[in-house]
Amino acid sequence: MARPLSKRGDVATFLAMDVYAQATALAQQGREIIHLEVGQPATAAPKLVREYAKELIDNSLLAYSDATGIGKVRQRIAQYYADHYNIDLDPNRVIITTGSSAGFVLSFAALFDAGDKVGVIEPGYPAYPNILKALSIDPVRIPVHDDPDFVPAIHHIEQAGPLDGLLLASPSNPTGSITPGDRLGALIEVIEAQNGAFISDEIYHGITFNDDHRDAPTALSYSDNAVVVSSFSKYFSMTGWRIGWMVVPDYMVDPVTRLQQSLYISPPTLSQLATLKVFDAFDELEDNVTVYKRNREILITGLKELGFAPSAADGAFYTYVDISSRSDDSSAFCSAMLNEAGIAATPGADFDSTQGHNYVRMSFSGATQDIEEAIRRLKVWLQA
Ligand SMILES: Cc1ncc(COP(=O)(O)O)c(C=O)c1O
Known part of the structure; x- marks a missing residue:
């Protein structure tokens, strides 16, 4: 049996x-x-990416990379933060991941112990509570239906009781809501004041519909301690390439590197290198x-x-x-x-x-x- x-x-x-x-x-x-x-x-994926990938298959070893990812890819992502968000980011804080999905596993494992409580917004992406539960971390569901745009406010977080972390996606799946900058800053402040971690899922950044095509605000504008989880899947149109990244505070780089070494060895090398061309495909x-x-x-x-x-x-x-x-x-x-x-x-x-x-x-x-x-x-x- x-x-x-x-x-x-x-x-x-x-x-x-x-x-x-x-x-x-x-x-x-x-x-x-x-x-x-x-x-x-x-x-x-954009044509330039596909063409470059063919070239890489023929001409490169495509072996494992460093656990944190290939240096020039991390640098290119840091450059994107400078160009796109006007944020000066140390490339050492960028960790390449196997899609944002691996970024969640790595950040949860590095930040939380079994039994810790992490707030997840409802309605929200179903994998969050599932991944948390799979790591024996307790998801605390935070309903936000009373907000006309399904955007969490301070009172929602306070109602949830003490939290070790809060996870927020902006733009959100399934509502498409964007958390405005002042609200995002206030939420980060509330969580960090209780010594909790703020994890910002920014995987839908780039896909916004306001007339001046402003992007959604990034948590990095409000705190160097926020953990950003992002991806080449959606705006960059590379879902099956399974490639994403995290931006972590300095003190998380070592534990996340060690976790990545053991959990994934390295993110996929072909996909990592191919992303170098995606920044020419705007x-x-x-x-x-x-x-x-x-x-x-x-x-x-x-x-x-x-x-x-x-x-x-x-x-x-x-x-x-x-x-x-x-x-x-x-x-x-x-x-x-x-x-x-x-x-x-x-x-x-x-x-x-x-x-x-x-x-x-x-x-x-x-x-x-x-x-x-x-x-x-x-x-x-x-x-x-
Ligand atoms: C809100 C959100 N976060 C994360 C993911 C995971 O995406 P990936 O692992 O391809 O980066 C998805 C996928 O649909 C999503 O909707």
Whole structure:
């Protein structure tokens, strides 16, 4: 008989992946499915990156790198902070990671002990509580539904009780909300005043929709002790390359390096080197953002016309849609929408343990014609 498994492995599955599997099964039966459940760009990595990667495969050893990553890549990322955020960053504080996902594992392992309490915002990205639990750290869910933009405020954090850390994504998945700079600074201050760590998930930076295309504020503007976790996955359109980075305070560099040595040896060398070219591809990357912006406009306007209440989605490529005018069971709603209208979207329960039944996450990272078709199908479906 199999021996009992650990409680740490007992984490929730992603409903988004279940929906994706159902959508794929329907597509195999010949149905044309519109994918609003996906959490990634529909574009490949920029052309310059792909060309350089081919060259690297032919001409380089592509062996392990230093655990912290390749020096010139760390320097190039530090340069990006100077150019993009006007922040002078010591490249030694930049640690390259296997996607931001590894950045979470490394930062949680370096910062927290078993039983420590770390605040996670709800609605929020489901992997946070799952990774924390897998490391025997206690996630403390902090609901922010009373804020019109789902942005946490000081009172939300205070209600959560004493915390060893707080994790915040801005722009957020699933709401697309951006935490304004003054709010971000105040949240960091509250957490650091209780000797807690502030971990800022900045993976959707670069994808913002205000007219002057200002980026979301970075936690590094407010504290040198904040831990930033970021990635080449979203704005840089390199999800499958599994490459990201962290910016850590000086005193975390050694423990994170040692953890990375043992957990991952090094981040993928091919992907690391290929990112050197992504910083020459801003024209292509900005074209992607232009498409997201157009898609967002079509989706949000269409959803409002149909009586739904989508979140404003100031950044990232998701809107979190209040469907309570039609249903209080978003899983049943998504299932019917998939089977009857051929539109796949993710039930809110993935992101939200209390109110998720009233919400659906829709992604607008796909092709504009798919977003237009989704709205057309929704109209027909809802009138039927
Ligand atoms: C908010 C957020 N953080 C982190 C990740 C992980 O991304 P990656 O490991 O590709 O950097 C995702 C992926 O969808 C996400 O939505």
